[in-house]
Amino acid sequence: MNLWLESKKVDQLSDSLTQYKSAFPNEILADYIKKGLALDENHLGLRVLAESCLGWGVKKTAQEIGEKTEAPVSSSASERPKTLGKKKESAQVSKSASRKPLVVGEAALGKISSEEQGAVLSFMEPEQSVKLLKGSLTYDLATKFLNKAIRTSAKPAALLIDALTLDFKAKNVDSFAEHLWHLYHNLGQSGRQVKERMLGLGYTLGEHPVFESLEAQPTDAAALREIGIQHGFLDLGASQKKARHRDLVTEVTDLDTEAKTPAERALKEAESLLMYGQLDQSLDLLERAIKAYPQESQLYVALFDLYERAEEWERLEKLLQDLRTQIQTLPEEVVLAMSQLLQRFNNGSFGH
Known part of the structure; x- marks a missing residue:
């Protein structure tokens, strides 16, 4: 770690800390993070580490690295007698300036490096990470983390529709059929219009036996489960089918x-x-x-x-x-x- 600090290699320091963070006591980890942020105060990987491992928010991180968050005060103003009103005004300015957001605005994210993607995917919940990186991941990687988010979500319908959209754009009819079955299985008796619209999109990709089965028995829970078992959609895997x-x-x-x-x-x-x-x-x-x-x-x-x-x-x-x-x-x-x-x-x- 000291070698990366001496050579000012903040990215390598962040990668090493991420990989071996469990081996360090919090005090030592905090010291390395502060030294790294002293070299690059806006380094995303180190800030993510600070929040996930040490519980530092933006304000706490700024305090730890000595980042100035208060509005500057001119020397002439500091020499004038401070009235009660000025003290109140100064306190309000200090309070409003104490929070320094890491990202401001609602513009689309620019190009995200692989290191930044790795940090987000490693330290955020699958559902939040996919939403944050939406549009910047490859189809295979986006589908992988969407599937992970779908498995852990209590209400995965919106995520399933996102996955179906990706499958449709990639013209992957098999993956579309699997996600469509999960959508039918999750919605049960409800969501008829959504299911029919997605089924229609599936037919535009081509024929698939799952489409015909879902069209014939769209709400029968037992039939849907049997369709899932027949096509291996219940996470059975080859050996589990045996x-x-x-x-x-x-x-x-x-x-x-x-x-x-x-x-x-x-x-x-x-x-x-x-x-x-x-x-x-x-x-x-x-x-x-x-x-x-x-x-x-x-x-x-x-x-x-x-x-x-x-x-x-x-x-x-x-x-x-x-x-x-x-x-x-x-x-x-x-x-x-x-x-x-x-x-x-x-x-x-x-x-x-």
């Missing part, structure tokens, strides 16, 4: 029977999640259940089966490490199942 066609629990039981033990309840809930295509949530639930009830062998069997079918090698590796350090003795059938699973993994026979 898991969808195989039962989590192979034993035939009465689903209405109330689960009696915590392990049975966990299995039942995991199966329900899997039925709705929520594989990650099902895996999370089973992993937590195993740590809570380490002697329940049926939990391991179900989880190992999902790992194998979903090809979740990294999650399997992490679980095995956790089991070695946290659980002293595993059930014999679990050790056997684990051994068979690792053998298939080493032989490269997963998914076959």
